[in-house]
Amino acid sequence: MPELPEVEIVKQSLEKSVKYKRILTIIINNRNLRFKVDKFLQNKLKNKKIISLYRKAKYLILELENKKFLAIHFGMSGTLHLLRQGMKNNTNLSFYKDKNLPSKHNHLIFVFDQFEIIYNDPRRFGFIKFFENNISLKNYLSSYALDPLDINFKFTDFQKKIEKRNKNIKNILLDQKIVSGIGNIYASEILFSSKINPLILGKKLKLYQIKNLYKYSKIVLKNAILKGGSSIRDFKNVVGKKGLFQKEFKVYHRQNETCNNKKCNYKIKKILISNRSTFYCKNCQK
DNA sequence: AAGAGGCCCTGATAGC
DNA sequence: TGCTATCAGGGCCTCT
Known part of the structure; x- marks a missing residue:
């Protein structure tokens, strides 16, 4: 589910x-996620209020009381599922019956009074990190x-990071140290809207x-958020609603x-650019 | 130092 | 139908 718009949704x-x-x-x-989940995570989260x-x-990012933080990264296939009481199943776990909840790979369950949040991730490329304070999170x-929707994302900083680079612009957009939040779908879409060849x-x-x-990095990402994200494969929001931005793809998955x-x-x-599918129009993108 | 490629993992789909 | 090969919204690590 994982680029910026899907996480925002x-x-x-x-x-x-x-x-x-x-x-x-x-x-x-x-x-066993991308990084091993903290052994003491249960103790650290127990009875903590989400601020x-x-x-x-x-x-x-979840901000918890007393300035503790939990950061969740969804990797390629991580999803969260909100399950309310009244949908209770009779399995031995505290699972709830829900047609959107896969039966396998429910690695973490956050138990609240009236509901549960389940972290599911078949490929286990996602991860979860706990931070003791604001400083360690910031660090x-x-x-x-910064990502393109951050208010501090400034053109001159962006320009400086790009203008001397000896690598293609597609890989530049995917480089989270240059600009964050953009993944393989939106890189192709942003380049099309910007009329730029991905290989340049x-x-x-x-x-x-x-x-x-x-x-266009701002425009494309904002528009995707307005459409509820992209549901290729199986992305849904936490209550099972699909996004619609895949209907608006100009190039992604539109080869031929x-x-x-x-x-x-x-x-x-x-x-293929660095072994990742890249879509573009040779005529419109120079 | 920066860039390219391998690799982590499971599941869906295509092709034979 | 049933096998195998390929491909997926990511990013860290290693090698050059």
Whole structure:
């Protein structure tokens, strides 16, 4: 589910339910995520109230009472499921019956008074980190660049990071140390809107092209959030609602289909860049 | 120091 | 139908 818009949708759909609610306990079924889940996580979260939720890049951050924090990264296949009481199943665990809840890979369960939140992740590329204070969280996040929707994301900083780079702009957009939050889908979509060929090197870009990237990275991500994110495969928000942005893809997953731009009849191409699928229009993106 | 590629893992789908 | 191969919204680590 995992690029910036999908994490934002998870945050938005979860917020009302968990804000100011207390985590009674957590159940850890499998500690083997991308990084091993903290042995003492249960003790650290037990009876902690959630003060606020926010998103940084592709991280969902839970602020807990006494300035503790929990950061969740969804990797490639992580999802959260909100399950309310009254949907209770009769299994031995405290699971609740829900058609959206997969039967396998429910690695973590956050137990609240009236509901549970389940972290599911088949590929286990996601991870969860606990932070004892604001400083350690900030320190951890400081190794990432700002994301395009951050109010402090400034054009001159973005330009400086790109203009001397000897790597292609697609990989630049995926580099979380240059700009965070963009993944494989939105990199292709942003490049199409910016009319930039994904293979062009950062140092070859003209000023107006970097301006376009700065502009459309915001526009494309914001629009995706407005549409509820992209539900290719199985992304849903925490109560099982699908996003609609996949219907608006201009290039992603559209290989051999005709370019959407008026007066262009080229077919969308699919190429591999660093072994990841990349989609673009050879005619519209120079 | 920066860039390219391998690798972690499971499941869905395509192709034979 | 049933096997195998390929491909997935990510990012860390290693090698050059």
